[in-house]
Amino acid sequence: MKKFLFIILTILVTSCAQPQKQISKTAILITDATIINVLDGSLQEKQQIVIDSGKIKSISNIVENADKYTTHINASGKYVLPGLAEMHAHIPQPSTNKERIEDVLFLYLSNGITTIRGMLGHPTHLKLRQEANTNQIVSPRIFTSSPSLNGNSIKTKEEAITKVTAYKKEGYDFLKIHPGIKLDVFNQVVKTAKDVGIPFSGHVPVDVGVRNALKSKYASIDHIDGFLEGLVPESENVNPNDNGFFGYNFTPLADESKIEELVQLANSNEIWIVPTQSLYERWFAPITAEELLKDPEMKYMPASTLQNWKERKGQYTKGNPNFNEPQWKQFNNIRRKLLKQLNDNGGRILLGSDAPQLFNVPGFSIHHEIDGMIGAGLTPLQIIQSGTINPAKFLGKEDTFGQIKVGLDADILILNANPIDNIKALQQINGVLYRGQWLSKKTIESKLEKIAIEASKN
Numbered sequence: 190m191k192k193f194l195f196i197i198l199t200i201l202v203t204s205c206a207q208p209q210k211q212i213s214k215t216a217i218l219i220t221d222a223t224i225i226n227v228l229d230g231s232l233q234e235k236q237q238i239v240i241d242s243g244k245i246k247s248i249s250n251i252v253e254n255a256d257k258y259t260t261h262i263n264a265s266g267k268y269v270l271p272g273l274a275e276m277h278a279h280i281p282q283p284s285t286n287k288e289r290i291e292d293v294l295f296l297y298l299s300n301g302i303t304t305i306r307g308m309l310g311h312p313t314h315l316k317l318r319q320e321a322n323t324n325q326i327v328s329p330r331i332f333t334s335s336p337s338l339n340g341n342s343i344k345t346k347e348e349a350i351t352k353v354t355a356y357k358k359e360g361y362d363f364l365k366i367h368p369g370i371k372l373d374v375f376n377q378v379v380k381t382a383k384d385v386g387i388p389f390s391g392h393v394p395v396d397v398g399v400r401n402a403l404k405s406k407y408a409s410i411d412h413i414d415g416f417l418e419g420l421v422p423e424s425e426n427v428n429p430n431d432n433g434f435f436g437y438n439f440t441p442l443a444d445e446s447k448i449e450e451l452v453q454l455a456n457s458n459e460i461w462i463v464p465t466q467s468l469y470e471r472w473f474a475p476i477t478a479e480e481l482l483k484d485p486e487m488k489y490m491p492a493s494t495l496q497n498w499k500e501r502k503g504q505y506t507k508g509n510p511n512f513n514e515p516q517w518k519q520f521n522n523i524r525r526k527l528l529k530q531l532n533d534n535g536g537r538i539l540l541g542s543d544a545p546q547l548f549n550v551p552g553f554s555i556h557h558e559i560d561g562m563i564g565a566g567l568t569p570l571q572i573i574q575s576g577t578i579n580p581a582k583f584l585g586k587e588d589t590f591g592q593i594k595v596g597l598d599a600d601i602l603i604l605n606a607n608p609i610d611n612i613k614a615l616q617q618i619n620g621v622l623y624r625g626q627w628l629s630k631k632t633i634e635s636k637l638e639k640i641a642i643e644a645s646k647n
Contacts, residue, residue, distance in 0.1 A: 272303025340369020
């Protein structure tokens, strides 16, 4: 018996002498969170999330030594989902001062956007991508296109080969296609891109047409470009160059019975779609510039930019003899039908608003885009997927971001309400983690106030 007690005491003394598991000074603990599963919308309540070195280290019902964590975020009553991706973003060109570039990047983050896909690349964006992805600057994760491939930059097949090959070698993530490219030159772009292994995305040049574009296997077609023109029967014998703003001029000629054909062609070729619906419900829409300028986020844009937006909107609407509200309503209804059917047949929709663009303030514009998607009939879960798991799939980064999952980057949005119940909850941000870097609501508000002050000076 004495021997037995001696063994028990020895075990107890030895266990007490064991040092407690050390908690990293850089570790972050989120407690009592309700995690939203973006795959099916289900909820996982009262979860404890441990983050360190930019990664989600553990997710469990309990956590030991909670008081030992230097950063402890109480998420009781809060909802946690992956950071969003803005899949049609614009990064300022180098002519913009460094401070303003960093402010634009922060505007995205302030709205929970932890990944952006820059759609008009520049050599300086390659360095910026590296600085962002290694947390040298406060910024979303960056993917960047090449400089524009358009009717002026590539006029011959030889130019197409040279530039596509060079952009691949320089390290751009994908090619940006703009209008004006002739069909034979476009076909050479496609061939060379496939030969060297670089995807291409963007507009559908008029000379190419949406059917050729879909068959060429764009990675993504942005703005649902070319689709409305594709609804016009050949018997109308129109001049394709008379299409106007994304096909608006052809609206009365559109045969909506052709929508199914185009949608099936997009689905069979596995084309992703970035709708940028907010462009057509704000910039190219009957709403006045004066009304749009009342939006609270306009204070984050320089006065000179706002004046430019006002003038350009007038040129496209008030100053456009072809623009009228009844035709615009028909145009927008067709776009919404296209968006809904493209989503229902393949689900390859990516959240993107084209910001900064006319009256689309970076970060904030994503909520206007969401309004347009709701108007088209998409559900809150489908919209959340378009900004989380879908971009991860599209970019081949499902092992990096897009879900709240152990081993993935800690890109996390903490909300005060459940966006599955009401998508407006995406605007009720309690805090944002981007690759493990914590931005509290107080920090976000303080930085936004400084951005507004600077913008008012320009």
